[in-house]
Amino acid sequence: MLDTILKHRSIRKYRNTEIPDEILNQILEAGFRASTTGNMQIYSIIVTKDEEKKKKLWELHFKQNMVLQAPVLLTFCADINRFNKWCRQRNAEPGYDNFLWFTNAVIDATLAAQNIAIAAEDFGLGICYLGTTTYQADKLIEIFNCPEGVVPVTTLVLGYPDENPDLVDRLPYKGIVHQEVYQDYSEEMIDEIFKEKESLPVTSQLIEENKIENLAKIFTDKRYPRKDNLYFSKVFLKVIHEQGFMNND
Numbered sequence: 001m002l003d004t005i006l007k008h009r010s011i012r013k014y015r016n017t018e019i020p021d022e023i024l025n026q027i028l029e030a031g032f033r034a035s036t037t038g039n040m041q042i043y044s045i046i047v048t049k050d051e052e053k054k055k056k057l058w059e060l061h062f063k064q065n066m067v068l069q070a071p072v073l074l075t076f077c078a079d080i081n082r083f084n085k086w087c088r089q090r091n092a093e094p095g096y097d098n099f100l101w102f103t104n105a106v107i108d109a110t111l112a113a114q115n116i117a118i119a120a121e122d123f124g125l126g127i128c129y130l131g132t133t134t135y136q137a138d139k140l141i142e143i144f145n146c147p148e149g150v151v152p153v154t155t156l157v158l159g160y161p162d163e164n165p166d167l168v169d170r171l172p173y174k175g176i177v178h179q180e181v182y183q184d185y186s187e188e189m190i191d192e193i194f195k196e197k198e199s200l201p202v203t204s205q206l207i208e209e210n211k212i213e214n215l216a217k218i219f220t221d222k223r224y225p226r227k228d229n230l231y232f233s234k235v236f237l238k239v240i241h242e243q244g245f246m247n248n249d
Helices: 002-006 021-032 051-060 080-087 101-123 137-144 187-193 193-200 200-208 214-224 226-242
Strands: 045-049 072-079 127-132 150-159
Touching: 002 101, 021 045, 021 101, 045 051, 045 101, 045 193, 072 080, 072 137, 080 150, 101 127, 137 150, 137 193, 137 226, 187 193, 193 200, 200 214
Parallel strands: none
Antiparallel strands: 045 072, 072 150, 127 150
């Protein structure tokens, strides 16, 4: 399993091959075994196989073709709805309509998603996370008929790979791990930590293609600019509020 984790690649091209139900069910079961807040499992997973539904999701996920190619999409939702209903049916009044429990539910959903990602790769499948889920959470709620207490937070594309990309770079150990306390980064440390990433041939190619000064500006000016961040933040905060997670009483 460690070998599977260390060889992770995000796959964006898929073969038109169905995933057998017995394999998919085992992969989902791996998600259920993930760590969870108080053993409450405050998340749900929506499985999408239907081609017409995938076309709608393709539109929402910024028309990324892997959404159409892959046989299965898994949308992970922070979900306090199920637990709230159980509590009330047992004459126990829940107090989970707040941001703390939205955060707990997001953590639960993400832990389940990562378990599923690893299990899928161990079966020879490819996966790719779709960060567009939070951008389009309001529209996904409509498509999936999500009730109050349910918010889509991430999506996994799942299928048999039709590509074998190289491993992508990662920051070095010393750039991520802190011993005992957080040790803030000096300018010299930042230069050292990002040195390898900035010196990669693919980085030079990106800078040339985007006609921009450096890799950092590709992130700040092209991929995730402030205006987009602010817009989608407002949309997502509105979703969280409307779905009943922002009670300030």
